[in-house]
Amino acid sequence: MLASLFFSCSDSKIDLTSLHNKIENILQLETAEYVYRDLMYKELGSSFIGITTRDTRLLAELKIRVVAGVDAKEGIQLSRIKNEQNEETVRVSLAPAKILFVDADEDSIHQFMLKEYGFADQGRISLLEFTDQLKENKEAAQKDAVNRGILQKAENNAKILLKNLLSAAGYPKAEIVFKTHPEQPEILANEP
Amino acid sequence: MSPKSQDQDKNPRPGDPDGTSSPKPKTRKTSFRKMALLIKLWPVYAIILAVLLVCLLFLPIFGKPLISFQRNWEISSSDLSLEEIKDLYRINSSEYIYKVIFPYDFFDPGISELGILKKVQANLGKDPKKFLSPEEQEYLQTWNLAKKYRLNIKAPDYHFLVATVIIRAGFSFEDINKITLNPENPENKPLSLEIPPAKILDIRVEDPIRNEYPFPDVPLSPEGWKEIAALMKARAQRLSLQDGILEEAEENARDFLSSLLKSSGFSSVEFKNIASEDFTQK
Numbered sequence: 001m002l003a004s005l006f007f008s009c010s011d012s013k014i015d016l017t018s019l020h021n022k023i024e025n026i027l028q029l030e031t032a033e034y035v036y037r038d039l040m041y042k043e044l045g046s047s048f049i050g051i052t053t054r055d056t057r058l059l060a061e062l063k064i065r066v067v068a069g070v071d072a073k074e075g076i077q078l079s080r081i082k083n084e085q086n087e088e089t090v091r092v093s094l095a096p097a098k099i100l101f102v103d104a105d106e107d108s109i110h111q112f113m114l115k116e117y118g119f120a121d122q123g124r125i126s127l128l129e130f131t132d133q134l135k136e137n138k139e140a141a142q143k144d145a146v147n148r149g150i151l152q153k154a155e156n157n158a159k160i161l162l163k164n165l166l167s168a169a170g171y172p173k174a175e176i177v178f179k180t181h182p183e184q185p186e187i188l189a190n191e192p
Numbered sequence: 193m194s195p196k197s198q199d200q201d202k203n204p205r206p207g208d209p210d211g212t213s214s215p216k217p218k219t220r221k222t223s224f225r226k227m228a229l230l231i232k233l234w235p236v237y238a239i240i241l242a243v244l245l246v247c248l249l250f251l252p253i254f255g256k257p258l259i260s261f262q263r264n265w266e267i268s269s270s271d272l273s274l275e276e277i278k279d280l281y282r283i284n285s286s287e288y289i290y291k292v293i294f295p296y297d298f299f300d301p302g303i304s305e306l307g308i309l310k311k312v313q314a315n316l317g318k319d320p321k322k323f324l325s326p327e328e329q330e331y332l333q334t335w336n337l338a339k340k341y342r343l344n345i346k347a348p349d350y351h352f353l354v355a356t357v358i359i360r361a362g363f364s365f366e367d368i369n370k371i372t373l374n375p376e377n378p379e380n381k382p383l384s385l386e387i388p389p390a391k392i393l394d395i396r397v398e399d400p401i402r403n404e405y406p407f408p409d410v411p412l413s414p415e416g417w418k419e420i421a422a423l424m425k426a427r428a429q430r431l432s433l434q435d436g437i438l439e440e441a442e443e444n445a446r447d448f449l450s451s452l453l454k455s456s457g458f459s460s461v462e463f464k465n466i467a468s469e470d471f472t473q474k
Contacts, residue, residue, distance in 0.1 A: 026360075027448050030393070043267040060414045069282075078452055091226050092452075103396045106421035109414045110389040124342075124411035127353065131399040138399075144272065146378070153277070159282045161365055165449075174359045 031157035285444035341416035
């Protein structure tokens with residue numbers, strides 16, 4: 001058995017399909033997306049006694065997507081109420097909008113220039129050196145999107161989506177409220 | 193005659209034919225002595241030189257050593273600009289996550305490189321799709337990608353990538369006007385809901401982050417990462433469809449909408465896919 005293990009290791013043939021296959025049931029309303037153009041420049045170099053041992057330069061661009069919406073799994077409540085005009089309607093209470101994900105779109109990568117100088121593989125840019133830069137840019141894009149009101153836009157569009165759904169179901173004046181907003185308190189019990 | 197001159201006459205110095213006296217050449221002896229003294233003091237000089245070198249090379253003076261043999265630098269800059277704002281009306285109701293390994297996930301163990309090469313040689317100039325199976329095409333594409341971007345997938349380097357691919361499926365409600373009420377029995381308020389078919393809404397590859405990526409780094413340009421990520425996405429999408437992501441998405445969405453609408457007073461909710469048969473939930 002040990003011999004077979006040894007020989008299989010030295011044979012170097014790896015037979016793997018997906019290492020990790022996870023299924024998750026989610027329920028998210030994706031209602032707003034901001035797309036950024038990221039132009040990045042990276043230079044990495046080293047020298048020894050004045051002699052350049054590495055000179056790597058990269059200029060590339062790609063798109064970063066910031067998507068916001070409402071996660072229905074965080075709580076959605078629906079109750080029948082009477083509005084100010086004493087009309088029967090429904091009120092839907094949702095969790096506030098949040099950033100669902102920030103993604104660097106690999107399909108949009110455009111590499112303008114790449115210079116790789118160095119001994120053997122030392123001059124080549126590595127994947128993690130590139131994604132290090134991406135991580136910072138994604139954080140900046142998310143911050144900018146929030147400052148520009150992506151969450152408010154996501155909530156407005158979620159309202160439109162649900163209102164249209166409920167309007168066609170016979171409740172054209174349905175109310176959509178988001179939890180933890182001080183001016184719209186959470187509904188604790190269904191009204192008759 | 194002076195006594196000196198008398199002595200000089202009796203004992204004339206060599207090279208002194210007329211016996212007159214001249215000063216002895218003491219300069220050479222003195223310089224030798226000085227040199228010997230300097231040589232004896234070599235440990236002192238060595239210590240002084242070593243101290244100077246340590247001060248220059250290792251001790252931080254005003255922030256960094258005055259002289260350094262090794263120098264490293266890194267310049268990173270980026271420019272972010274908002275390009276587009278999109279309004280979305282989507283319900284994501286299923287998410288599948290896959291770990292894909294390049295290149296080993298794409299090398300079917302039942303296929304040999306030699307077999308593929310023989311087929312290619314026998315069909316030079318022809319479209320590989322016509323004489324290679326899908327697995328063989330994937331094998332060849334992977335091999336060519338690894339060669340193109342100088343990823344040594346054999347000994348001794350064994351370059352490989354592990355990436356997480358996330359696939360989301362659900363419904364896009366850009367056109368949500370297709371909702372109708374049952375006109376025959378309005379008092380019981382059954383609701384007929386026509387929904388679009390589930391589809392894959394998003395496929396994305398998580399970028400590996402240095403502190404969280406547990407595998408060796410790989411020399412790979414952004415262009416290479418783009419092509420390899422596309423291959424990984426295609427594979428994950430194929431797997432997710434085989435695993436039933438669309439059916440799962442439809443079921444989850446029906447459950448969600450059904451419970452949402454029932455709690456507002458509807459006794460039953462009927463779902464009708466635009467391109468498929470009716471489903472009724474009570």
